[in-house]
Amino acid sequence: MKKGTLAILITLCGTAFADSSSIKPGLWEIKPISQVMDGHDMTAQMAEARTRMQQTLANMPPEQRNAMMNRMPPQSPDGSMRICVSPAMAASDKPIVDPTGRCAPAKVTRNGNKSSFEFNCTTNGRTMAGKGERTVSGDSVTTRVDMTTKDAQGSHTMHTESQMKYLGSDCKGIKPLDQMAKEVQPPSR
Numbered sequence: 001m002k003k004g005t006l007a008i009l010i011t012l013c014g015t016a017f018a019d020s021s022s023i024k025p026g027l028w029e030i031k032p033i034s035q036v037m038d039g040h041d042m043t044a045q046m047a048e049a050r051t052r053m054q055q056t057l058a059n060m061p062p063e064q065r066n067a068m069m070n071r072m073p074p075q076s077p078d079g080s081m082r083i084c085v086s087p088a089m090a091a092s093d094k095p096i097v098d099p100t101g102r103c104a105p106a107k108v109t110r111n112g113n114k115s116s117f118e119f120n121c122t123t124n125g126r127t128m129a130g131k132g133e134r135t136v137s138g139d140s141v142t143t144r145v146d147m148t149t150k151d152a153q154g155s156h157t158m159h160t161e162s163q164m165k166y167l168g169s170d171c172k173g174i175k176p177l178d179q180m181a182k183e184v185q186p187p188s189r
Contacts, residue, residue: 023141025090026169033161046079058100082167086176103128113137116181126151130158139166 035042057065103121110116113136120129130147141164148157174182 022137023085023090024139024166024169025087027082027167027174028085028169029080029082029165029167031163031165033076033163034159034160038156038158050079059111082172082174084171084174084176086178089176089178140164 032043032046035046036144057068060068103119103123105117105119106121107118108115115132116132116133118131127150128147128152130145132143132145132147134141134143142161143164146157146159146163148155150156
């Protein structure tokens, strides 16, 4: 469950951190606009998965629930999540496709408040290739990503659109996304 949630989170928001003058360190809210996998709108399935996850968490003993909650960003019923952007992430000069740093964009072009990017890499036996675009407007960032993934289970295409909104410099106890990714990902060999 942790790796799946983190993969969705990275797809929704990780690629938005492209321009250090636009992205501020602190608390951001990400709201999914569109999630399409293999040509199928996944919005309803993602809502069902969130409901099941909330039910599972509610049935856990408090200690176990707290441990799980500390490893995942808080998520609301509408699918929006709050994440913390570390100063290092905000200072990055390229989109983050994989917060562990093993998969960097091959090409980034900027034109005003828009950045386009392409990536093609293999991380832990999984190939990710795609392109995206992000637009910054004040304290709001809209991101679109088209990606194909290939691994031992097969090949999948994914289209996501999300919107991020800056909430302030205080992360309110939420761990930065790059720190959470390091805690969940196995060490590289």
